[in-house]
Amino acid sequence: MARSVTTRHKTIATVAAWIVALLIFFPILYTIITSFKSEQEAIQGFNLIPSGTFESYSEVQAQSGYFKFFLNSVILSVGSTILALLVAIPAAWSMAFSPTKRTKDILMWMLSTKMMPAVAVLFPIYLIFRNLGLLDSRIGLMVMLMLINLPIVVWMLYTYFREIPGEILEAARMDGASLWNEIIYVLTPMAVPGIASTMLLNIILAWNEAFWTIRLTTTDAAPLTAFISSFSSPQGLFWAKLSAASTLAIAPILIMGWFSQKQLVRGLTFGAVK
């Protein structure tokens, strides 16, 4: 009896999970389906069976070269993630293993910067970029993306580092390890799962960032967010082309997320049940 109840619960939970997953994924699925329709099909209401044309993809590629934007997206997301880790690992170490009275306040303050609407600082940031000659430069945007995501990266790493027993680091110190040796040879290898999931999440966040990547670039540093934006039109229906551009833009990060989902989930739930 008890076993059948458990089985029934499991079945219900599985069905519910599938329904929720489908609901969440449906907008992406419909975008992909629409990308294989003609423009006329795309506006003729809800239809899950496309004619299977590749016309939109070829037009999108002909209109604005995809690979230039793709390359910029890769450079910006990976570059900003490396920069963020270089700053965040020492910061998280000091907060986790050498906390002060104000550590919690600093962490909260860092997080509070994420609550400010980005548009509020658009003009100051734009002027700084203009004066430093960083407008439409990859390096400028890399630093910007690093700064945007830094609070989350520090918070995540801080949470992982707190899970590592301090005694291990003490033992390393007893053996004569310097501070940098301790961070590089002892702490970092032990926190690899956490660092990896932080890295993946940061790449996803940087890849999807649209406010600054559109506003601080023109041609040379423009990533895929600018590529999608160029297909949005207030006068004229280009839904199939817009869907093809969106599919091309999200495909790489979707595939990466699919293959690394175990690592991501493990990292995100690390320490959650403690």
Added chain:
Amino acid sequence: MKLRTLILGLCSTSALAFAAHAESITIATVNNGDMVRMQKLTDDFTKANPDIQLNWVTLEENVLRERVTTDIATKGGQYDVMTIGTYEVPIWAKQSWLLPLDKLGDDYDVKDIIPAIAGGLSVDGKLYAAPFYGESSFVMYRKDLMDKAGLKMPDAPTWDFIKQAADKMTDRANGVNGVCLRGKAGWGENMAFLTAMSNSFGARWFDENWKPQFDQPEWKNTLQFYVDLMKADGPEGASSNGFNENLALFQQGKCGMWIDATVAASFVSDPKNSTVADKVGYALAPDNGLGKRGNWLWAWSLAIPAGTKKADAAEKFVSWATSKHYAELVASKEGWANVPPGTRSSLYANPEYQKAAPFAKMTLDSINAADPTHPTVKPVPYVGVQFVAIPEFQGLGTTVGQLFSAALAGQSSVDDALKQAQDAATAAMTEGGYIK
């Protein structure tokens, strides 16, 4: 072998020297059919001007507006040519943010630009932007449904006729709405339509002393008529509908009439995308016999920011893209129907264009019926038909648009929406120093 190497080396050196010499200009533009077509045809320009390279930045309209405003206000210098609308030109020209276009060339023929369009792009008699394509608004209607209703659309209908026709054409059982109008909130969305409509009802945003006028009976008549008409004969969820949503409805045969941009005529009459392509008729925007029609005037135009270091190259490009030669180039490659409309009188005098675009005459008549310098029945201190050319209008227009959209959705009454609009406009005008 040595000779070949030498020649190749010389070629490479020349190419490098040429590339180093070439001047590149960056053009910010919107994504629509005409602009995309221009990008495809730029070989014609670069062949004639091999020392100028073109870089394109295509953005969604609102993002483009925000980006170019940020850039021009901070003198960021990211763009050498900007695609801007009739709203920005007078404001930016007065701020000295734009260069006057006085070197467009001897064969450019400035006088050929349609006077109503040129008037909206000039300040103190100087042209600050060259129109790439222009538009007004008019009535697009289903001839078959009009016949079925036993009515005949006049060339210049009144609002009462529109109401009568909409009532008769509405057939909810078959999914036909008598009329489709913009309801989505935004200064360039529902407020473009409602401001133009209010002109024909004798309303105005401000009196001569910048006092807001939403508490006057003309605005009450406008908004009440609009809400009643849409409730009786409009599509469901009309408060979310903008240009694209109504275009889709009309193309699918779900609208008896649609009053919107003249540029839509080429979409609804295109058999590739429209199920009613051969059944569409056109008429001027309605009026109430007060001397003003409910049509707007807009032109996407190319302007040169004052901060550019490549003004000469930029002006060469602007001259090419808005010339008669460009119109002929498009006609030769893609047919006359695809020539950017609404900018040059000569295009409308061309019999080939008249033949290819059956809506040509009505488009020109609509453009000529709009006067941005005298947009309303009563006098006003501003220019602009469907907008008020002051910097505060974008924010205020969107706020009022949200209030009117809520009235259409039934979330507030017409009276409440107008009262709140009056309060919002008074606050914005006081803050801006227009009134005390």
